[in-house]
Amino acid sequence: MPYSRLNDVEEKLESITYKGHTYVGGGGSSIYVIKTNDSTAPSDSNVFSAKRSLATLLRKDKEDQTNYLIKLLGGIISPFLTSPDFVTGMMGAGMSFSSEKGGESVGWIDKLYVRKKAIFQLLSIMETELAGASFMFNASGARATITKVEFIEKKGIRFKDGKGVKFSDGKRGYSSPGTYGSVYRCYFLADDGEKAIENRFKPGNLVRSQSFNIKEGAYDGVSNHYWWRLVENVGDNWIEVSVNHCDEGSDIPAVGDVMVQLGDVSDTDFQAAIVLSAYGDGAPYLTFYQGINSYSLSERDILTARYDRVTKECRFQIGHEGKNGCFLYSPSKGLRVEGMIEVLGGNGMSNFDDALDFAEQVNDRMAQYIGYDGWESLVGEALAGRTIIKGGVINTDLINAAVIITSELIAGAIKAKKLEIGDGKKIYSTIDTDGRATFVDVTAINGYFEDVLMRGSLRSPFSKVSDSFNTNYNDNIIIEGGGSWTKVYSIPTGKEQIGRKITVCCIGTGEASISSSNAKFYEYGRSYNELILNKEIVQLIGYGLGDTFYGWIVTCREDLDVNYAMGRPDKVLARGYVDLRDDSKKYYTFDGSSLSFTKVSSKSYKVTIPSQWGTVKDEYMVMVTPMSRGSFSSGTYYVRIENNTEFTLHYMSDGTGRGGAFFFEVKRMGFY
Structure with a gap:
């Protein structure tokens, strides 16, 4: 091609696209165009496209915003400056x-x-x-x-x-x-x-x-x-x-x-x-x-x-x-209006043509309100099945509504920010996106609940069970003794029982045996394979860690429905021993408090108990029992209650001239 023809082509060439990139220019020069998602760095040899400019630069002809800090080093001149949350007045907010x-x-x-x-x-x-x-x-x-x-x-x-x-x-x-x-x-x-x-x-x-x-x-x-x-x-x-x-x-x-x-x-x-x-x-x-x-x-x-x-x-x-x-x-x-007005009633059409024009305007406005260019555009999308109404039913794939009110809703799945259930006048139940749910008069069958905070009472009625029972969903059980023979019951095991509390009430005559196939019962510091009850009530606590269930801890065993008095437990405050022969002593208190011992003579000790126990002189008692420590200590022992917090342990010599050794126990006299 002659040089003059090549030069003529260069002058007439306005743009060229090579491997997806566009170059513009003429007269032997070319300028690279940086488009919207192009990562090319700006320089003196390229330019931004119109869309890239709109996405990068702040507008001067309309309202605009940016998520980045703007530093106005030359200052700012404006008739007003207002925070987004500004509410006017002495009771307002913002600035x-x-x-x-x-x-x-x-x-x-x-x-x-x-x-x-x-x-x-x-x-x-x-x-x-x-x-x-x-x-x-x-x-x-x-x-x-x-x-x-x-x-x-x-x-x-x-x-x-x-x-x-x-x-x-x-x-x-x-x-x-x-x-x-x-x-x-x-x-x-x-x-x-x-x-x-x-x-x-x-x-x-x-x-x-x-x-x-x-x-x-x-x-x-x-x-x-x-x-x-x-x-x-x-x-x-x-x-x-x-x-x-x-x-x-x-x-x-x-x-x-x-x-x-x-x-x-x-x-x-x-x-x-x-x-x-x-x-x-x-x-x-x-x-x-x-x-x-x-x-x-x-x-x-x-x-x-x-x-x-x-x-x-x-x-x-x-x-x-x-x-x-x-x-x-x-x-x-x-009078002017900022925003959109929806006209729900009124008149003013003078003839049929005005009514048709008004109807067309209403149709266009409705279509534009829900995102279409106009009524014809909405009709075209509807015929193509791309609108909410499709084939006479709701096209649920296209629903994105803030509020839906219906007398009945049947769906395979519902995705909503908040679900309210009621009769149109009162809301009875709600579920929101945070997982919080409120229900009124709920009946729940089976299932699991995690991290539940109860307000009010939670009750489980007593249920009488047969010979072999599974108490997965009842925590208060009544069983019967076997009369002249022992009646056998079984109790469930497994990790689901960890932390569960079951109250078992044994009525009737004779013994009842509760056993577990692969777990034990723990009571009074020992373990055994079956729990024997006879007119008693006990509480069982499921014991385990992680996925391993160890067995049932037996607590609160009480006599129930007997024909004779069983008495009540002693209220023991302290127990121990004193050996006057070598001044040795050892004791335990129910709350870990300390006792004070003062040796009065070779044959007596004064003991002081804590004042916070609230004991009264005539309302507590001290039991003394001889003890053998190397050799038996014979003789006579007695105790004297001095006041509300002091008593003295005495030993009357057996003729050897040495003191004795004895156990002591401090109890409340009443059962309260």
């Missing part, structure tokens, strides 16, 4: 800084810290309660002024000797006035001088107080007084608020604080509030709150009517600001 048309700048924040010095040209103070510049209507009407505050501390439990109580796991025992530890008890007047005042505060309420009272002048360390805390307990003229369960930075309640109920941690009847204010940015404004179950009002506003000083418009916001529809009105622009 906002804006500039009004008159040139005034307005800022709304929760806390302001000034490290060195603050200068105010004019400081306007207001309190937010059930009256004043801001009116708040809470769900209960609970409001009171504090007259006295007491701090009630969480304290450790101690024995009479001052030693701290510890549980078997080594943890310290405490007595807490509230669920979350220490509390502040806030008193208020029970009447106003004319009539009694009802205490409308309830446990679980969230109570808030906020005030700022200073006079004109210069002050150091001035701050407003604010707290928002959980109500733990209530009385006739007081409430107890938690020290630990509160909003971050909450002050200590003080005399004179006006406290109002604002929210509840669980009861939805106390989670609503209405605020009406004629003060501050957006005033006058009216805000409805719902779902206040924490120490924040962020996104709890469901309806707000306010005046926008910047745009000179009245705003009627439905839902949280910026997330739902809004009506705006100004004398110059009239």
Whole structure:
């Protein structure tokens, strides 16, 4: 090809694609185009495609956002700066800084810290309660002024000797006035001088107080007084608020604080509030709150009517600001709507053509609302079977709905964020994605339950079983003795029985034998292959570790339905021995406490028992028995009860001149 023809081709060549990459240019030069998912590094010899530019660069012609930090080193100039969770008013949330048309700048924040010095040209103070510049209507009407505050501390439990109580796991025992530890008890007047005042505060309420009272002048360390805390307990003229369960930075309640109920941690009847204010940015404004179950009002506003000083418009916001529809009105622009309106009724068509046009517009709008270009597009997709309705039935593969209401639902599997079961008027059962389920009047047959926390009682009725029984689903068993012969029963084994408790009641006459094929029974420090009962009741605990079942631990064996008295167990406090011949001694106490021994003479010892046992001189007894330690110690032994905590062991000589040796046992005289 002649050189002139080749040069002509180069000048007319606008783009070329080689191995998936596009090059553009002319006149002997080429530029590589970096597309959306291309990992090629930008340079002076390539360019971004239009889609890559939209995906990488922030827009200037419409709203845009980025998940990355933007550093504006040259500063920022804007008429306003607002957080996403901003709710206007003294009871609001979030932060906002804006500039009004008159040139005034307005800022709304929760806390302001000034490290060195603050200068105010004019400081306007207001309190937010059930009256004043801001009116708040809470769900209960609970409001009171504090007259006295007491701090009630969480304290450790101690024995009479001052030693701290510890549980078997080594943890310290405490007595807490509230669920979350220490509390502040806030008193208020029970009447106003004319009539009694009802205490409308309830446990679980969230109570808030906020005030700022200073006079004109210069002050150091001035701050407003604010707290928002959980109500733990209530009385006739007081409430107890938690020290630990509160909003971050909450002050200590003080005399004179006006406290109002604002929210509840669980009861939805106390989670609503209405605020009406004629003060501050957006005033006058009216805000409805719902779902206040924490120490924040962020996104709890469901309806707000306010005046926008910047745009000179009245705003009627439905839902949280910026997330739902809004009506705006100004004398110059009239009434406008932000969001989408669904017209459910009305008329105004003057002829048939208008009605057809209106119907076509409605059809197109409906199709566009559910994601189609228009009515014709929806019809085409429906004929192709790519819509929710397919062949006269629901195409469940395409359902992605927030709420489904139906009288009956039959499906092989249901995937939903929350499943509610009811009759249209009342919800009886719910299941959510966290696995939490609530059922009313449940009958469950078989199955397994893991990590179950029971509130109330769990009962298993007694069931009478035959000769051979399997008690997988009944934990209270009645068996009968065999009369003149022993009646044999069997009991299940296996890892499923580990940790299970079974109560067995043997009635009738004669013995009953319970055996297990490959496990043992453990009682009184020994093990055996069968358990013999005769008019007795016992509790069995399944013993094992991991997947290995070892057997049944026998506890609480008691006599049942006999014709003669069996007596009651002794209440033994201590037992041991003393040998006066070599001053040796050894003893045990029921709680591990120490005894004190004082040798009075070669033939007597004084013993002191712990005062925390609470013994009374005439209500405890000491049994003394001679013992043989190398050689038998004959003679006479006796004991003298000195007082509530001391007794003396005496030995009368057998003529050898040496002391004796004897066992002793300290018991309570009664059976209580």
